[in-house]
Amino acid sequence: MTPILEVKNVNKTFGAHHVLRDVSFSVEAGKVHALVGENGAGKSTLMNVIGGIHQPDSGEIILDGTTMSINDPWQARQLGISVVFQELSLTPNMTVAENIFVRRESTRRFGFVNWKRLNQEAQTILDHIGINISPTELVGNYSVGMQQIIEIAKAISFDAKVIIMDEPTSALSATEVDRLYAIIGELKQRGVAIVFISHKLGEVFRIADEISVLRDGRLVGHVEPESSDQAQIIHLMVGRSISDLYPEKGVDGGEVILEAKGLSSPPQFQDVSFALRRGEILGFAGLVGSGRTEVARAIFGADRLGSGEIYLDGQSLQVNSPREAIEKGIVYLTEDRKIMGLFLTMMMRENIVAASLGQFANAAGILRHKAIAEKSKSFVELVDIRPKDDRINVINLSGGNQQKALLAKCLSANPKVLIADEPTRGVDIGAKAKIHQDLRELANQGVGVIVISSELPEVLGLSDRVAVFREGRIVSVLSGSDISQVNILRDAIR
Amino acid sequence: MSVNTQSVGGEKSPRTNPLKSVSLENLQIGGLTLVIVIFSIIMQLNFPIFLTGQNIGVMMINFLPEAIIALGMTIVIITGGIDLSVAGIYPFAAIIVGKILLVGVPIPIAIVLTLMLVAALGATNAFMSNTFRVHPFIATLAMLLILRGVNIVITGGAPISGFPEAFGTIGQGRFELGGFISLRYSILIWLVLALLVGYSLKNHRYWRLSYFIGGNRRSARMSGVKVERYLYFVYMLSATLAGIAGIIVASQFNAASNSYGQNLELRVITAVVIGGANLNGGMGSVLGSMLGVLFIALIYNAFAMSGISTYWQDVVVGAMLLASIFLNEILKRWRSN
Numbered sequence: 001m002t003p004i005l006e007v008k009n010v011n012k013t014f015g016a017h018h019v020l021r022d023v024s025f026s027v028e029a030g031k032v033h034a035l036v037g038e039n040g041a042g043k044s045t046l047m048n049v050i051g052g053i054h055q056p057d058s059g060e061i062i063l064d065g066t067t068m069s070i071n072d073p074w075q076a077r078q079l080g081i082s083v084v085f086q087e088l089s090l091t092p093n094m095t096v097a098e099n100i101f102v103r104r105e106s107t108r109r110f111g112f113v114n115w116k117r118l119n120q121e122a123q124t125i126l127d128h129i130g131i132n133i134s135p136t137e138l139v140g141n142y143s144v145g146m147q148q149i150i151e152i153a154k155a156i157s158f159d160a161k162v163i164i165m166d167e168p169t170s171a172l173s174a175t176e177v178d179r180l181y182a183i184i185g186e187l188k189q190r191g192v193a194i195v196f197i198s199h200k201l202g203e204v205f206r207i208a209d210e211i212s213v214l215r216d217g218r219l220v221g222h223v224e225p226e227s228s229d230q231a232q233i234i235h236l237m238v239g240r241s242i243s244d245l246y247p248e249k250g251v252d253g254g255e256v257i258l259e260a261k262g263l264s265s266p267p268q269f270q271d272v273s274f275a276l277r278r279g280e281i282l283g284f285a286g287l288v289g290s291g292r293t294e295v296a297r298a299i300f301g302a303d304r305l306g307s308g309e310i311y312l313d314g315q316s317l318q319v320n321s322p323r324e325a326i327e328k329g330i331v332y333l334t335e336d337r338k339i340m341g342l343f344l345t346m347m348m349r350e351n352i353v354a355a356s357l358g359q360f361a362n363a364a365g366i367l368r369h370k371a372i373a374e375k376s377k378s379f380v381e382l383v384d385i386r387p388k389d390d391r392i393n394v395i396n397l398s399g400g401n402q403q404k405a406l407l408a409k410c411l412s413a414n415p416k417v418l419i420a421d422e423p424t425r426g427v428d429i430g431a432k433a434k435i436h437q438d439l440r441e442l443a444n445q446g447v448g449v450i451v452i453s454s455e456l457p458e459v460l461g462l463s464d465r466v467a468v469f470r471e472g473r474i475v476s477v478l479s480g481s482d483i484s485q486v487n488i489l490r491d492a493i494r
Numbered sequence: 495m496s497v498n499t500q501s502v503g504g505e506k507s508p509r510t511n512p513l514k515s516v517s518l519e520n521l522q523i524g525g526l527t528l529v530i531v532i533f534s535i536i537m538q539l540n541f542p543i544f545l546t547g548q549n550i551g552v553m554m555i556n557f558l559p560e561a562i563i564a565l566g567m568t569i570v571i572i573t574g575g576i577d578l579s580v581a582g583i584y585p586f587a588a589i590i591v592g593k594i595l596l597v598g599v600p601i602p603i604a605i606v607l608t609l610m611l612v613a614a615l616g617a618t619n620a621f622m623s624n625t626f627r628v629h630p631f632i633a634t635l636a637m638l639l640i641l642r643g644v645n646i647v648i649t650g651g652a653p654i655s656g657f658p659e660a661f662g663t664i665g666q667g668r669f670e671l672g673g674f675i676s677l678r679y680s681i682l683i684w685l686v687l688a689l690l691v692g693y694s695l696k697n698h699r700y701w702r703l704s705y706f707i708g709g710n711r712r713s714a715r716m717s718g719v720k721v722e723r724y725l726y727f728v729y730m731l732s733a734t735l736a737g738i739a740g741i742i743v744a745s746q747f748n749a750a751s752n753s754y755g756q757n758l759e760l761r762v763i764t765a766v767v768i769g770g771a772n773l774n775g776g777m778g779s780v781l782g783s784m785l786g787v788l789f790i791a792l793i794y795n796a797f798a799m800s801g802i803s804t805y806w807q808d809v810v811v812g813a814m815l816l817a818s819i820f821l822n823e824i825l826k827r828w829r830s831n
Binding site for chain 2: 074092
């Protein structure tokens with residue numbers, strides 16, 4: 001079968017940085033071609049070149065046998081190449097129909113919109129993918145997962161021959177992921193070619209017909225899922241095998257550092273009790289929305305706690321704001337680094353010391369910049385952020401390095417208890433292993449660590465004990481050999 | 495053709511309260527209308543001349559420039575921008591049209607020349623903010639300051655007057671129809687412009703792009719909207735409307751002065767925000783903005799009538815501005831729960 005889209009020997013440089021080197025890549029109609037690689041491997045650039053956002057320095061893009069030069073995303077869409085971006089490209093204050101058909105609305109004379117036709121056409125497309133969304137509802141009233149699906153509807157409305165999805169499941173709940181898979185199946189039947197970019201190898205193996213691996217801007221492997229496995233892909237991605245993605249488990253026996261008794265804040269969580277020991281990593285497992293994050297935020301003082309008691313080092317603890325929590329030694333590494341964790345347009349250095357500025361001020365409140373620079377440097381070394389220059393803005397770091405910077409920020413506050421919520425979301429394998437190692441080292445130094453994660457392997461690999469959440473309650477606490485995928489799922493779903 | 499899985503509903507909060515199914519925009523407009531009605535009733539009970547045709551006429555004439563300029567400002571704010579220069583363009587247009595008329599140029603040509611000139615100033619605003627990535631606040635502030643100076647230089651600080659008698663028709667003449675309708679031409683001009691801009695902003699595909707640009711500029715770009723080019727249209731429109739208001743006022747007083755339009759930009763922005771527009775872009779409507787202007791007109795008129803020190807009127811308008819922003823925020827939170 002001939003490919004519908006072919007990329008031949010594409011090169012792209014940004015300044016002195018060679019991002020794509022001689023990349024060739026093709027997709028066939030009705031097939032899902034997964035594109036994997038570490039952050040910074042060139043996946044996004046390749047996608048942007050195909051989608052018309054960047055133009056290649058050399059090489060060809062061939063659509064349906066014709067060499068194309070694609071100058072902007074709009075042109076790409078009209079040619080039949082649609083990109084579903086990770087950051088949604090919808091406008092929340094407009095209706096679903098208007099978002100799908102922006103600039104292509106059905107009109108009456110003089111360009112006035114024909115609302116009835118517009119909404120009918122949108123309804124037809126939504127019906128095609130079997131989703132019950134109202135065309136006249138504002139996009140902002142739907143969940144992020146639904147918005148992702150509206151994006152796909154928009155792509156379909158262009159009669160797309162090729163749809164490129166960039167990390168489409170990163171913000172979706174489990175049911176939404178299933179719905180997305182169903183839609184992808186439907187698109188395949190219709191002969192649409194799909195490029196699927198993802199960090200989650202599990203889902204790549206579930207959905208892809210072929211897998212291409214990028215490393216440092218080169219295509220280093222092209223495999224069929226049937227004749228490959230995750231270990232081989234990881235090996236291709238990092239250029240070495242990572243046997244120790246997860247560090248050694250801890251030794252138990254530390255005294256209790258944080259104890260929660262009967263924490264309730266209905267309807268989010270009810271009667272949650274647990275004890276966290278020094279030097280241990282306690283995993284919080286459960287579905288999204290089962291109360292894991294809400295409990296963590298309440299302990300950190302970010303949300304109000306309805307009732308219940310918290311003890312830190314045996315002392316009763318009242319926390320009304322994150323600031324108080326940090327002063328007492330409880331630090332929360334947020335699940336959403338872009339919105340809540342980092343000041344994107346500020347320097348890495350300023351971010352790292354942001355939660356501990358008090359340590360660096362003299363009596364008059366004037367900051368000692370030299371001390372800040374030294375401290376910041378030591379943390380950049382510790383968590384291995386690249387590039388090492390801590391004066392560059394965080395927005396210019398890759399996702400993995402942003403996450404490391406966030407970890408450094410939390411560490412600089414000298415925590416007694418660290419709550420890490422999805423510490424490796426959207427992070428490449430190399431950075432992931434490093435973050436796991438850092439968390440374990442922190443525990444070994446006597447800090448109590450709580451890890452909240454939706455990725456079961458991470459909970460399994462990292463935790464000394466696992467508290468399983470279901471519908472706002474802790475339903476079981478597993479330890480030792482009881483910690484297994486089967487046991488956690490049994491308790492979390494039932 | 496449909497996916498074989500069951501069709502699943504959108505995950506939104508269930509709508510039990512009927513008020514929650516009304517759009518935020520309509521809720522805000524409804525609230526503002528209610529405030530205006532209650533305020534008018536209270537005033538009418540205390541001052542029986544408040545709602546007479548004559549007093550309403552005075553209010554409309556006094557706030558006609560604000561009402562016309564608010565049409566442009568609404569679109570500017572919907573796109574996420576702001577235009578302070580209108581308070582410079584408004585007297586500038588009055589002065590320029592007067593100067594051209596005094597040279598003896600025919601009236602229609604003088605008007606067209608003036609409007610072309612102010613449209614070019616609007617284009618300059620857009621050029622500054624597009625090309626040099628200057629925030630529109632700064633670009634239009636610079637334009638405002640420059641024009642204020644220019645206006646004084648041209649007039650020498652004294653009003654100019656003595657325009658041809660026919661020119662006065664625009665601001666003073668009346669449109670009569672069968673003895674029933676008798677409207678000033680200036681009010682007719684505003685009415686036509688407001689209907690045109692309001693309807694287009696609701697229903698015309700090109701005008702609606704302003705909501706996309708203000709709601710999510712990146713997404714607008716991705717959808718192929720030429721954002722920079724569009725902003726030329728928006729700022730030229732805003733400047734042209736300010737120019738029309740300036741020509742009307744010159745005709746009405748048969749004079750032009752650099753002192754016209756003091757703090758006009760702030761009154762207009764206040765009215766537009768009270769009317770439900772959001773300075774972050776993506777929200778706003780002509781109906782809301784017109785109600786906002788009406789509200790301010792009522793307040794100013796009421797203070798003048800009641801004899802309470804007019805220094806208090808800005809306190810009330812400011813408080814209403816805060817209240818409307820506050821209300822907007824509360825409504826948003828209440829609905830997202």
